[in-house]
Amino acid sequence: MAPSTKTDTEVIIGGKVLTLSGYESEEYLQKVASYINNKFNEYNKLDAFRRQPVDRQGVLLQLNIADDYFKAKKQVSDLEDELQAKEQELYDLKHELISTQMKLESSQEQVKTLQEAQNEDAKQIVRLETELKKK
Numbered sequence: 001m002a003p004s005t006k007t008d009t010e011v012i013i014g015g016k017v018l019t020l021s022g023y024e025s026e027e028y029l030q031k032v033a034s035y036i037n038n039k040f041n042e043y044n045k046l047d048a049f050r051r052q053p054v055d056r057q058g059v060l061l062q063l064n065i066a067d068d069y070f071k072a073k074k075q076v077s078d079l080e081d082e083l084q085a086k087e088q089e090l091y092d093l094k095h096e097l098i099s100t101q102m103k104l105e106s107s108q109e110q111v112k113t114l115q116e117a118q119n120e121d122a123k124q125i126v127r128l129e130t131e132l133k134k135k
Contacts, residue, residue: 004023005023006021006022006023007021007022007023007024007025007026007029008020008021009021009026009029009030011029011030011032011033012033012037013033013036013037013040014036014037014040018033020032020033036061036065039061039064039065040061043057043060043061043064
């Protein structure tokens with residue numbers, strides 16, 4: 001369903017049929033209702049919760065859901081920070097790799113130049129030895 005189309009979905013929350021409206025998919029709205037029901041069922045197992053007045057139970061559920069939200073938001077923030085640190089580390093490693101590759105290429109050029117000079121020197125030695133033998 002397109003995000004701009006409003007969806008009306010019947011869900012059951014706390015044993016009551018409610019109609020949720022929103023721009024999300026029906027599956028998403030059912031998932032939200034299921035989350036709320038699971039929280040309600042989780043807390044309804046506790047004697048201390050069941051002994052509270054209904055309005056206080058609602059507030060306690062709201063507080064718990066808000067707590068879940070803020071913990072999830074913090075976790076996302078922490079993961080984003082970790083991702084940013086890893087991206088910076090990756091950037092630094094790529095930079096170091098490029099720098100090392102440039103040094104390697106420079107060293108290879110120096111080795112090639114020195115080998116050519118050594119070959120020329122060896123040829124010069126052979127020429128000089130040959131001239132000495134002729135004398």
